[in-house]
């Protein structure tokens with residue numbers, strides 16, 4: 084069977100192909116040409132002068148000068164037409180040496196040897212999805228309950244179903260997608276490029292924007308759910324209140340909000356980290372409509388209204404520009420300024436050539452995915468590393484971090500000529516990348532420069548019937564109050580009550596430090612798997628979909644051990660979790676996210692510890708979750 088990524092035959096004319104090529108990433112196109120070329124011509128392409136000069140997050144053209152891009156497109160056109168004339172032969176495989184050379188070419192530098200297997204898996208040059216287990220013998224006797232049908236829950240359901248586990252999915256919303264179902268606020272869009280922010284095993288030829296808006300993302304998860312036949316297994320509009328391990332029966336019993344109970348051998352929590360709204364407990368009362376961004380009141384017409392928005396994180400940053408020209412006035416109350424990463428193409432549409440190339444040019448889509456992943460893979464970790472010898476820790480944590488600070492500051496200040504008042508408010512006073520860095524194409528500062536928008540650098544002291552009083556004592560009049568105040572990511576699995584072996588309550592067991600082996604398995608809680616659990620959020624890059632694919636693969640590895648042993652339970656050894664957690668804690672202590680110079684940070688819990696983030700390199704996490712070590716688990720038979 085032909086490799087699904089090796090390019091389907093096409094009938095387009097030279098002119099049509101040339102028009103499509105104009106939409107493409109030249110580095111990915113050249114690599115596709117390497118596949119199309121006769122093996123004898125490949126080295127010439129890889130060693131020629133038309134080549135990427137480097138790689139960076141969201142830089143799709145490898146810093147190639149315009150004239151080189153043009154020349155490369157002209158060359159590619161001839162190679163594509165030649166491949167068409169030859170009848171679209173399936174590309175000859177590339178050997179390990181050439182693969183390394185192709186990766187190096189793609190990034191305009193060197194891809195470390197430890198990254199090659201992970202990236203090769205992502206590229207799927209052999210057409211095989213290595214993250215799928217295929218049907219597992221014994222799976223049919225182990226029914227699984229998945230709580231949540233967001234991105235991770237849907238993924239788990241797909242993999243479990245493929246492997247033959249009977250599944251039931253419980254979802255509190257009326258549809259799938261989790262965060263992309265709930266967050267309908269104006270301007271909501273993803274900030275990891277979609278040709279990587281999507282399941283690795285699903286086509287990516289349909290995205291209409293590089294960073295899709297919420298309706299397109301929501302539709303994506305719905306469509307994937309239908310395609311894999313998961314909908315018939317989901318109970319929508321039902322919330323799981325309580326899950327209890329029945330020791331005698333080796334079963335999880337899950338009580339739902341309608342009083343019913345679901346029983347299964349395996350329990351998967353895929354409840355997300357960022358969906359319980361954080362609405363600050365501020366004294367006073369506001370008379371007008373007030374709502375949190377994730378519960379957007381579309382029935383409230385903002386046209387001409389005085390609006391106060393509290394919060395300027397990733398959400399406020401998107402919502403404020405989206406409503407600024409509709410409202411009468413907009414006051415943004417920003418307690419802490421945010422660092423932002425320049426991303427001029429943040430709102431760009433995807434040209435028709437991209438989908439065409441993904442469908443028709445060998446591995447174009449896989450190399451484009453590779454380029455996006457590489458730019459966001461582990462490069463951010465270097466900037467987050469604290470150098471204890473670095474003196475000015477309150478402004479940056481290392482030399483690299485200081486370079487990032489300069490780059491970000493220049494980007495911000497460069498947009499604010501003549502607006503020193505705003506510069507003083509929007510340049511953060513803490514080390515860059517210490518809080519979640521936002522993606523910016525100028526729309527945020529563009530909105531702040533509008534006459535009807537005011538940025539207040541303060542907190543909220545109290546509410547009054549007609550507005551908000553900030554912590555400097557200034558009253559801001561409002562018809563509508565919007566809380567863009569984020570979520571409670573440290574309340575893992577709340578408000579669900581989870582009881583494991585010997586009646587141990589999960590939240591009591593965790594206390595203030597939720598922990599799990601690689602964020603997934605917890606001692607004393609057999610057959611329980613957490614997705615997007617403690618220590619798995621990403622602050623340095625990557626994509627949460629990639630992280631979830633790693634976690635689900637680890638879960639499937641555990642279940643494979645269980646099924647093959649005809650076991651009844653699988654449970655991680657406590658010392659394994661203790662050791663991992665100690666390493667995580669130590670690693671976190673070396674990262675900017677734990678910096679004491681950041682006053683407010685949702686990455687930290689009430690005790691001041693960072694328990695939600697993964698401080699390790701993605702390549703390490705990928706390697707650790709890839710193969711489950713049976714020695715780390717106890718299988719009950």
Ligand code: NAP
Pocket residue numbers: 272273274275357363393394395396397398399401417418419519541542543567568569570683684685
């Ligand atoms: P957030 O980053 O936690 O931002 C909340 C904002 O509300 C901050 O400005 C925060 O100020 C402020 N705030 C919170 N409590 C406050 C209080 N008591 N008084 C005054 N201000 C207060 O939440 P978010 O913007 O919803 O984003 C959360 C996460 O969701 C993001 O980091 C990201 O992971 C995800 N997200 C992603 C996207 C995307 O991909 N494009 C979009 C939206 C959200 P401080 O900074 O001082 O705490």
